[in-house]
Amino acid sequence: MSPRIAVIGGGPGGLAFARVLHRHGLPVTVLERDPSRDARPPGGTLDLHKGMGQLALEKAGLLSAFQELSRPEGQAMRILAPGGAVLRDWQPDPDEQANPEIDRGRLRDLLLGPLEVRWGRTVAEVVPGDPDGTLVRFADGKQETYDLVVGADGAWSRTRAAVSPVVPQYTGVSLIETSLDDVDTRHPDLARLVGDGSVAVYGVNRSVVAQRNSGGHVKVYAQFRAPMDGLTGLDPADTDAVRAHFLALFDGWAAPVLDLFLRGAAYVPRALHTMPVSHTWTHVPGVTLLGDAAHLMPPLGAGANLALLEGAELAEAIAAAPDALDEVVRTFETHMWHRAERWAGFTITGLSRLVSPDPSQALAVFDAVQQEQ
CATH class of the missing domain: 3.50.50.60 (FAD/NAD(P)-binding domain)
Structure with missing residues (x-):
């Protein structure tokens, strides 16, 4: 048996x-x-x-x-400085099948x-x-x-x-996730910024990463170092409060980078554990x-x-x-x-x-x- x-x-x-x-x-x-x-x-x-x-x-x-x-085109990766300057722009070969x-x-x-x-x-x-x-x-x-x-x-x-x-155990890093739908039609400027793959922006103890999915859907992650209770009291349903919290954390970053997050419709906070x-x-x-x-x-x-x-x-x-x-x-x-x-x-x-x-x-x-x- x-x-x-x-x-x-x-x-x-x-x-x-x-x-x-x-x-x-x-x-x-x-x-x-x-x-x-x-x-x-x-x-x-x-x-x-x-x-x-x-x-x-x-x-x-x-x-x-x-x-x-x-x-395969989703393997493309662009890295920007917080001010918007392009630091890396890697495009895969047409037959690249590594990832x-x-x-x-x-x-x-x-x-x-x-x-x-x-x-x-x-x-x-x-x-x-x-x-x-x-x-x-x-x-x-x-x-x-x-x-x-x-x-x-x-x-x-x-x-x-x-x-x-x-x-x-908590890693010391938290994130807030959001997404953009029908990005090529509704947000063509951000679609060009993300490209076929991902765009990442790294600053001091924080980052913004946007990844293209199929069907014009883009996932956006704002990551930052914070105490375990750093998101306590932040109501994900209160979009104005979440956006204000984000703007305080990412003050001075380029407007297009901020827009990747600010144009999101819903927000999900997460604490990263390992x-x-x-x-x-x-x-x-x-x-x-x-x-x-x-x-x-x-x-x-x-x-x-x-x-x-x-x-x-x-x-x-x-x-x-x-x-x-x-x-x-x-x-x-x-x-x-x-x-x-x-x-x-x-x-x-x-x-x-x-x-x-x-x-x-x-x-x-x-x-x-x-x-x-």
């Missing part, structure tokens, strides 16, 4: 895990707390790295479909494909060690038992407590983690790629040896920890340089990335 496997979380990592298992003919239960696939906006754009996210999609048999949906962009919603739909997701299943607790397997207890009081539970349930994972007491660089745990039979649940990092392009690859790799390993589930998971965890530690160190250092007292550090990070590519 096939092992009873559940993955908690319908994000990129959980769906990649389920999709690869499905490709190999193994059943898997996908438990997602959202009540439906369209219950909330899926988020912004992702750049999928050739040796990570794209490799995961290849393992799922979805690479060709991804290439049809992705936007093409794809909207999160399109990636989710691609991964979902034939999968059956149990929507609206909010997990309250995961309890290993039951004689019949690992218990998953739901918020409605029901429970189910599995041979393996994979926690792909993000930063504030309910699965993590089954293997580790560690919780995310897990320790070397987060590991003593192996617990019947449960494991992947993606942000295992190694939460700053949003600098690695997290989703790692989650996708980890989900695909774990599924492949299980498909190759379904009767050696515990051994497979032990090996997977060791490999995941080693790779994630390197990326966690890179991204945490990167955030400290991108939102720093010395804006020239951001240019150094950009130049180093271009040399790597």
Whole structure:
């Protein structure tokens, strides 16, 4: 008989895990707390790295479909000084496929494909060690038992407590997110500023980053260093107050840069958290983690790629040896920890340089990335 496997979380990592298992003919239960696939906006754009996210999609048999949906031109990157001067303007070659962009919603739909997701299943607790397997207890009081539970349930994972007491810690950086719709028609000046990819502006301990998505949609992020309670009392629904707060933080910046944020219609504040660089745990039979649940990092392009690859790799390993589930998971965890530690160190250092007292550090990070590519 096939092992009873559940993955908690319908994000990129959980769906990649389920999709690869499905490709190999193994059943898997996908438990997602959202009540439906369209219950909330899926988020912004992702750049999928050739040796990570794209490799995961290849393992799922979805690479060709991804290439049809992705936007290689989205790799373009322009960096401005706060006063508006252009410091860097990198345009990818027409055949550049190192890190093409794809909207999160399109990636989710691609991964979902034939999968059956149990929507609206909010997990309250995961309890290993039951004689019949690992218990998953739901918020409605029901429970189910599995041979393996994979926690792909993000930063504030309910699965993590089954293997580790560690919780995310604040990085010292907060952000306010907004977006522009139909930008080419309604805001042609800002569309030209953003271009086909992204525009980033770095100042002292703050930055503004705008990323083009498909369909004329642009996501804008204003990042800044602040105490954990720095956004307390700021009502996102009070757009005038949010804009005033932004203008106070970014006083003196060029008007077009400010307009990227000020023309937004809705605002969402967030505090950025991370897990320790070397987060590991003593192996617990019947449960494991992947993606942000295992190694939460700053949003600098690695997290989703790692989650996708980890989900695909774990599924492949299980498909190759379904009767050696515990051994497979032990090996997977060791490999995941080693790779994630390197990326966690890179991204945490990167955030400290991108939102720093010395804006020239951001240019150094950009130049180093271009040399790597």
